[in-house]
Amino acid sequence: MNEKKKLQARDFITIGIFTAILWVVQMVIMYLGFLSPLIVAGYAVLIPIVTGIPMMLYYARIEKFGMLTITSIIVAILLFIFGMGLTGAPICIAAGLIADLIAKSGNYKSKKKTILSYAVFSLWVTASYLPLVITADSYKASLLEGGYDESFVSTLFTLVTPKTYPIIIVICFVCGIIGALIGKAVAKKNFEKAGII
Amino acid sequence: MIEITNVNFHYAGLEQAGVKDINLCIPDGECLLLCGASGCGKTTITRLINGLIPHFYKGELSGKVMVNGRKINEQQLYDLAQVVGSVFQNPRSQFFSVDTDGEVVFGPENIGLSKDEILNRKDMVLHELNLLKLMQRSLFDLSGGEKQKIACGSVAALLPDIILLDEPSSNLDWDSIKDLANVIRLWKSQGKTVIISEHRLWYLADLIDRAVYMEGGRIAKEWDRDSFLKLTETELASFELRPMTLEEKYIREFNDNGGKKPPIAENQEHSNSSDIQIRNFYFTYTPEKYLFFRKKLTPKNEDICHLRIQSLDVKKGEIIGVIGKNGSGKSTFLRCLCGLEKTCIGKVYISKKEYKGKGLTKICYMVMQDVNHQLFTDSVMAEVLLSMKKEDEHEAEKILKSLDLYEYKDKHPMALSGGQKQRVAIASALAAEAEILLFDEPTSGLDYRHMREVAALLKELAGKGKTVFVSTHDPELAVACCDRLIHISDGYAYET
Amino acid sequence: MREAKEKKEISGCLHLDPRSKLLILVLFSVVVMIDVVNGQAYIVRVIMTFIPVALVCLEGKIYIGVRFTVLFILATWLQTYAQQHFGGVPGMLILFLCYMVTQFAPTMITVWYCISTTKISEFMAAMNRMHAPQGLSISIAVMMRFFPTLAEEYRYIRDAMRMRGIQFGGGKATKMVTYRLIPLLFSSINIGDELSAAAVTRGLGAPVKRTNVCEIGFHMTDFAILTVMTILTGLYLFYSLRSGVKIL
Numbered sequence A: 001m002n003e004k005k006k007l008q009a010r011d012f013i014t015i016g017i018f019t020a021i022l023w024v025v026q027m028v029i030m031y032l033g034f035l036s037p038l039i040v041a042g043y044a045v046l047i048p049i050v051t052g053i054p055m056m057l058y059y060a061r062i063e064k065f066g067m068l069t070i071t072s073i074i075v076a077i078l079l080f081i082f083g084m085g086l087t088g089a090p091i092c093i094a095a096g097l098i099a100d101l102i103a104k105s106g107n108y109k110s111k112k113k114t115i116l117s118y119a120v121f122s123l124w125v126t127a128s129y130l131p132l133v134i135t136a137d138s139y140k141a142s143l144l145e146g147g148y149d150e151s152f153v154s155t156l157f158t159l160v161t162p163k164t165y166p167i168i169i170v171i172c173f174v175c176g177i178i179g180a181l182i183g184k185a186v187a188k189k190n191f192e193k194a195g196i197i
Numbered sequence B: 001m002i003e004i005t006n007v008n009f010h011y012a013g014l015e016q017a018g019v020k021d022i023n024l025c026i027p028d029g030e031c032l033l034l035c036g037a038s039g040c041g042k043t044t045i046t047r048l049i050n051g052l053i054p055h056f057y058k059g060e061l062s063g064k065v066m067v068n069g070r071k072i073n074e075q076q077l078y079d080l081a082q083v084v085g086s087v088f089q090n091p092r093s094q095f096f097s098v099d100t101d102g103e104v105v106f107g108p109e110n111i112g113l114s115k116d117e118i119l120n121r122k123d124m125v126l127h128e129l130n131l132l133k134l135m136q137r138s139l140f141d142l143s144g145g146e147k148q149k150i151a152c153g154s155v156a157a158l159l160p161d162i163i164l165l166d167e168p169s170s171n172l173d174w175d176s177i178k179d180l181a182n183v184i185r186l187w188k189s190q191g192k193t194v195i196i197s198e199h200r201l202w203y204l205a206d207l208i209d210r211a212v213y214m215e216g217g218r219i220a221k222e223w224d225r226d227s228f229l230k231l232t233e234t235e236l237a238s239f240e241l242r243p244m245t246l247e248e249k250y251i252r253e254f255n256d257n258g259g260k261k262p263p264i265a266e267n268q269e270h271s272n273s274s275d276i277q278i279r280n281f282y283f284t285y286t287p288e289k290y291l292f293f294r295k296k297l298t299p300k301n302e303d304i305c306h307l308r309i310q311s312l313d314v315k316k317g318e319i320i321g322v323i324g325k326n327g328s329g330k331s332t333f334l335r336c337l338c339g340l341e342k343t344c345i346g347k348v349y350i351s352k353k354e355y356k357g358k359g360l361t362k363i364c365y366m367v368m369q370d371v372n373h374q375l376f377t378d379s380v381m382a383e384v385l386l387s388m389k390k391e392d393e394h395e396a397e398k399i400l401k402s403l404d405l406y407e408y409k410d411k412h413p414m415a416l417s418g419g420q421k422q423r424v425a426i427a428s429a430l431a432a433e434a435e436i437l438l439f440d441e442p443t444s445g446l447d448y449r450h451m452r453e454v455a456a457l458l459k460e461l462a463g464k465g466k467t468v469f470v471s472t473h474d475p476e477l478a479v480a481c482c483d484r485l486i487h488i489s490d491g492y493a494y495e496t
Numbered sequence C: 001m002r003e004a005k006e007k008k009e010i011s012g013c014l015h016l017d018p019r020s021k022l023l024i025l026v027l028f029s030v031v032v033m034i035d036v037v038n039g040q041a042y043i044v045r046v047i048m049t050f051i052p053v054a055l056v057c058l059e060g061k062i063y064i065g066v067r068f069t070v071l072f073i074l075a076t077w078l079q080t081y082a083q084q085h086f087g088g089v090p091g092m093l094i095l096f097l098c099y100m101v102t103q104f105a106p107t108m109i110t111v112w113y114c115i116s117t118t119k120i121s122e123f124m125a126a127m128n129r130m131h132a133p134q135g136l137s138i139s140i141a142v143m144m145r146f147f148p149t150l151a152e153e154y155r156y157i158r159d160a161m162r163m164r165g166i167q168f169g170g171g172k173a174t175k176m177v178t179y180r181l182i183p184l185l186f187s188s189i190n191i192g193d194e195l196s197a198a199a200v201t202r203g204l205g206a207p208v209k210r211t212n213v214c215e216i217g218f219h220m221t222d223f224a225i226l227t228v229m230t231i232l233t234g235l236y237l238f239y240s241l242r243s244g245v246k247i248l
Helices: A009-032 A037-062 A067-081 A085-105 A111-121 A124-145 A150-158 A165-192 B042-050 B100-104 B106-110 B115-128 B144-156 B174-189 B225-230 B233-238 B248-254 B299-304 B330-337 B359-363 B380-387 B393-402 B418-431 B448-463 B475-481 C018-033 C039-058 C062-085 C088-116 C120-129 C134-164 C173-200 C220-242
Strands: B002-011 B019-026 B031-035 B059-067 B084-087 B162-166 B193-197 B210-215 B218-224 B276-283 B307-314 B319-323 B347-350 B353-356 B364-367 B436-440 B467-471 B484-489 B492-495
Touching (some): A009 A037, A037 A067, A037 A111, A037 A124, A067 A085, A067 A111, A067 A124, A067 C018, A067 C134, A085 A111, A085 A124, A124 A165, A165 C173, B002 B042, B019 B218, B042 B059, B042 B084, B042 B162, B042 B193, B100 B106, B100 B115, B106 B115, B144 B174, B210 B225, B218 B225, B276 B299, B307 B330, B307 B492, B319 B330, B319 B475, B330 B364, B330 B467, B347 B359, B359 B364, B364 B418, B364 C134, B380 B393, B393 B418, B418 B448, B448 B467, B448 B475, C018 C039, C018 C088, C018 C120, C039 C062, C039 C088, C039 C220, C062 C088, C120 C134, C134 C173
Parallel strands (some): B031 B210, B084 B162, B162 B193, B319 B484, B364 B436, B436 B467
Antiparallel strands (some): B002 B059, B276 B307, B276 B347, B347 B353, B484 B492
């Protein structure tokens, strides 16, 4: 492999930094989820769009194969630590690897490939839904036992159930594309203008 | 022996000049000073020696650089690490670990030495550099000076023969600079080659063997030790270099003599209603432990406070220099004064009107030490408009013109130079119609000319009727522009 | 002046091996996956929740432990109470909040405990023992070092925003996000470059096996805590499966 195409110490540092930023941004959005169940459902919309800004800068900073895979492995470890890992980790790593391959096929320069790659990458967000999807049934049951109106409970859970899971994946992918476009625009307006990429 | 022959370097994709026609030979054991204005190429020379050029910073390099008897481009950075050690300017960004122990052994661990060897070296370095007290600590809790010491230790643990220091004193206070000078003295006595790129010259006077002056990427002048020391202040000033000696008076004042005079207290007779009155600035970082509700601070809690200024009167349009050691409460005072510390109970009276808490943010504006944190928009113009209560482009243009920023109005603030960024921050302070302007270490890491410029600018602001507080470790700045100096020690304010 | 703040203790007095902490986290994530609201399994779950609380208290952070305990009990009580007495949307919101607290707060405090008591060098040593690739370890170490840096940078940016009164971005959500994110990214890039330069001049990236000076290893306390945790997790799985909860 060409020496220049291989990740070097400096790149590993950049990977660490951007993974930290990615994780902190998504944690902030997650904490908003403590406020309302609707925001939890909105993770698939908010996280891909907001993290699009740092991620587009990230794509422009390294442009080497492996960056997204490593990021996704670290995110998977973190998801694991935060209790969403058993099912989420494989999805997350797969998303990262595929995203890396797509970006590589465009040599990390092609705009279209980068956007597509980011949309695939953001599917890791759906991994964090899995435990909610899985525990939804038992939680729903416990609410019904508590005497709640059934129609009310099921409205709440229409947003996150095994049946709507594919829809969430699609939403997440679309928002990934939107996020990448916004990220690209912000990068152009700020980072390119300031001359750092 | 370091040999640089006919070297030209141009950074890829940057307008940044790089260096031209450099010929420099540094024999073993020499202590060399690189001086000159910002952007003159000092840092580039250090990067040529430690191999960051061409291995890390890309660009066009011609000529030959020989370090340790071999060409630099044929040696890998990790091999050079054992030959050349580098201490950088910013203490905050050059450590890799979170804890001090890990940082000292970081280098030896990287090159895969044996465990025993590493621990031996660690012991040696800790003793030599007096770092034992700093062990077992989080690097995030250390002061800038302590961080810089750890950085020196971490470099020394690799046992390099050549040590480079790139503006190492920029963020340090008086005591830390003296510690740094001692470290350099030790390295010199061990026969290491020491190369220092620096604006502040006073602490290096008795250390250097030779000085190289650079201008526009070229070596413009060279002095040996004796002729350099003979240069007068005016001669230095003609090269836009800072003075070598400091007036005794400032040395004493900066060297913390607190406690001899009583702290400044309220003085009814002299208190003039046209003055700005600062009252009851008490604040603590370690409030009494609480379970759910925080108790409100009162002047009675004085003994747990980190800032305890009962009363301070200043005149409108005055420039007040705030001096004192790192950690004495200078920055805390400024932060409280502009309303950033919510639990500070202080009040400010301007012409009988009371301001406190959040209200202070309306009349005070701080230009932070790292000005990058306070630039938010994508053009200089937008930055100024953002601060205005009502956007008024005409007024904004006037402000920009007064600060020589008009030609950059459509540029991205982050694309400007350090001094220009500082002026953008001042422009937004003026746009916000702040009465009191606070500057936190505005000249750290600035060369002589820029320091004079800042001093002139502060005077101009004061002339417009703004009251200016400037915290500084820079005696030269204090001499150049302050009307009055306040010494802060242990949270108390003293008149000097 | 931040250095005047209370010195944070960075190494725990229990000296658990990072690998045991990792295992504790794994066991916890198993427990969180299965949601149980009553019965014997629930009792086991509560016991498990309070093990990290006890650890936190043992490290001298009693206030945090007490605060957490009160919050947890309050949330549990409110959850039961709300289920019986409140209805409609507000009731639902309260219930959801309590659910999040009881469900995720135990994980949060465990994670906080594990991260705050692990030094990077210990972590690197553990990664080394587990034969993780070096690049991955470097990235993770940098990431862990970077969290406090991000917090520090964010504080400066927040202060600057407060001085200019633009915390709320003039009411626009997009500006609220970009005003925070863009300065943060600019300084991260700067710090990243300087950090990389400082690290490579100290030999990072050398093609040799990196040494780890840090001593790690399993001690009595590790075995004790791991045994207790494993037994409890086993019990939890047993009880919850018996009461008919499905996994996956």
